[in-house]
Amino acid sequence: MRRDVVIVGGGVSGTFCAFEMHRAHPGVDIALFDSAADFGGRTASVDMGAARPLEGGASFVSSAHRLVLRLARELRLPMTEVRFRQVGLHLEADCAPPRGKQGLGDSALTGAALQHATLTKLAPQAVAAIAAADVAAAKRILRSAEMDGRALWRWPIGPLLERLWSPEQVRRARATHGCTSNFGAANAFDTLLTAAWEGAPGQSFYRFDDGAGNFGRTLAKASPGVLRFTHHRLIAIGRCADEFVLSFSTPAGLRHIKAGLVILALPRLALSRIAFGDDSVGAAFHHDLAQILDVPAFKLFLEFDRRWWDDLPFALGAGDLGAVFTQLAAQQNYFENAARRHWMLAVFADSENALYWRSLLEADGAASVTNGAPMGAAPAHLIAAAHRHLEIMYGRVPAPRCGVYADWSAGWHAWRAGARSWEVRERLVQPNSNLPLFICGELLAEHAGWMESALNNAEEMLERASAWLARPRARTFLPFINER
Ligand SMILES: Cc1cc2nc3c(=O)[nH]c(=O)nc-3n(C[C@H](O)[C@H](O)[C@H](O)COP(=O)(O)OP(=O)(O)OC[C@H]3O[C@@H](n4cnc5c(N)ncnc54)[C@H](O)[C@@H]3O)c2cc1C
Numbered sequence: 001m002r003r004d005v006v007i008v009g010g011g012v013s014g015t016f017c018a019f020e021m022h023r024a025h026p027g028v029d030i031a032l033f034d035s036a037a038d039f040g041g042r043t044a045s046v047d048m049g050a051a052r053p054l055e056g057g058a059s060f061v062s063s064a065h066r067l068v069l070r071l072a073r074e075l076r077l078p079m080t081e082v083r084f085r086q087v088g089l090h091l092e093a094d095c096a097p098p099r100g101k102q103g104l105g106d107s108a109l110t111g112a113a114l115q116h117a118t119l120t121k122l123a124p125q126a127v128a129a130i131a132a133a134d135v136a137a138a139k140r141i142l143r144s145a146e147m148d149g150r151a152l153w154r155w156p157i158g159p160l161l162e163r164l165w166s167p168e169q170v171r172r173a174r175a176t177h178g179c180t181s182n183f184g185a186a187n188a189f190d191t192l193l194t195a196a197w198e199g200a201p202g203q204s205f206y207r208f209d210d211g212a213g214n215f216g217r218t219l220a221k222a223s224p225g226v227l228r229f230t231h232h233r234l235i236a237i238g239r240c241a242d243e244f245v246l247s248f249s250t251p252a253g254l255r256h257i258k259a260g261l262v263i264l265a266l267p268r269l270a271l272s273r274i275a276f277g278d279d280s281v282g283a284a285f286h287h288d289l290a291q292i293l294d295v296p297a298f299k300l301f302l303e304f305d306r307r308w309w310d311d312l313p314f315a316l317g318a319g320d321l322g323a324v325f326t327q328l329a330a331q332q333n334y335f336e337n338a339a340r341r342h343w344m345l346a347v348f349a350d351s352e353n354a355l356y357w358r359s360l361l362e363a364d365g366a367a368s369v370t371n372g373a374p375m376g377a378a379p380a381h382l383i384a385a386a387h388r389h390l391e392i393m394y395g396r397v398p399a400p401r402c403g404v405y406a407d408w409s410a411g412w413h414a415w416r417a418g419a420r421s422w423e424v425r426e427r428l429v430q431p432n433s434n435l436p437l438f439i440c441g442e443l444l445a446e447h448a449g450w451m452e453s454a455l456n457n458a459e460e461m462l463e464r465a466s467a468w469l470a471r472p473r474a475r476t477f478l479p480f481i482n483e484r
Helices: 012-024 066-074 111-122 124-131 135-144 157-164 167-175 188-198 213-221 268-272 285-289 351-361 380-394 421-428 451-468
Strands: 002-008 030-033 079-090 205-208 227-229 233-240 243-250 253-264 292-304 320-326 332-335 342-350 375-377 402-415 437-439
Touching (some): 002 243, 012 030, 012 213, 030 253, 066 213, 066 451, 111 124, 111 157, 111 188, 124 135, 124 188, 135 188, 157 167, 157 188, 253 451, 268 402, 292 351, 292 380, 320 380, 342 351, 342 380, 351 402, 380 402
Parallel strands (some): 002 030, 030 227, 079 320, 253 437
Antiparallel strands (some): 233 243, 243 253, 292 402, 320 332
């Protein structure tokens, strides 16, 4: 088989590329391949009879995510507003702020506030530029900002925060932030830049009524002219005459496909496992790829016979999502007051906390409950460990009936300390400037861990790919609203 364009990776980035490319160039023949049994990638919803599907991967979209919201409207995917409410915080004694030593007001001692205070301390002009929505200026200032004579992009964010704030402040900030990778090895430039956009005031949040997993799947089906293949794992790319030859491992054996132009919308680990031959990528490719860190992520949903959290000292209204953050490895609990079946998200963890839960799974092969996503029915000892955490936090908690986990080796990506991400990203998007092989997706997104930013990155890549096809495409690029 030969196609003008082959897209590999059917997460939201790859399916969006297929959708947009087909719309812009209906005469170009396009094929989309994914290794899993279905499209959607890191959006993976599973129906367990709860009021809404359990979200193993992405769950929320902000009002600033205009591209996702526009696509959802276009694809007629209903969304409902969700109100986050932090209803509790479980801190160990060493995390409580010592009297008179805060330096920040008590209310400011959250993770998001600490990131903002750090930015204000190190690059006040960047904060002013962000407030004035001058993104280009903010990035320029942040790229040259320094601490102790060392550029921010050279600093891992964890050591930088510990250099500026007391250990109690950093521990507490880490415990009150959804993402511990924002306090670890990732570089301070990218972490602070993303924190600034994430924390933009005045946002509201929405979720897909039928599950985020339906977003990627619907995008994939929205272009009937695009050939779609699941169960095709790309293992090698070479060149033959003026074309690419892609080798896929499939249940029926090895399959070779020829392509004029190739788009890889894959996570870092998948890219690192592909054999690139015949100079299809440049010499810097593997070194550049190694500048990206994989951030493991883990979710565990538990079902109970009754809504025991109704007895806790907080009340949830319809559409409220109550969050409790903890220093335990469970990291975050989420509660709702849904009437049908009583599920809660008992663990939402990343980095070493995610590895803590994975270690409990490693000895047990749990049955898959979705098509190809790393989700499964939780084994009893994993449920028991999470139940123990809940009892430490809340006192007596009834035993869960069952559980469902989602275990991602790279829930999202981050940039290593020492990586000039803006330069590496530019090289990786087209790793051999003489060949039409393009890379896009969340791994290159400016704001890691968000579908919107992954799609923004895919949009930018599509402009280059379309230029290569000598069919320039009208720009519909819609950056984060706070980036205009
Ligand atoms: C737990 C969790 C929570 C999140 N929460 C949110 C949220 O609330 N809001 C939000 O906007 N974002 C969230 N995200 C991030 C969001 O899910 C990602 O940014 C987005 O889904 C990435 O899409 P992608 O297409 O770039 O990559 P992926 O979704 O990873 O797609 C890559 C695809 O490539 C396929 N593949 C891999 N290897 C091969 C191969 N060799 N050959 C062929 N195919 C291959 C995979 O099966 C996959 O379908 C979350 C992610 C996780 C894990």
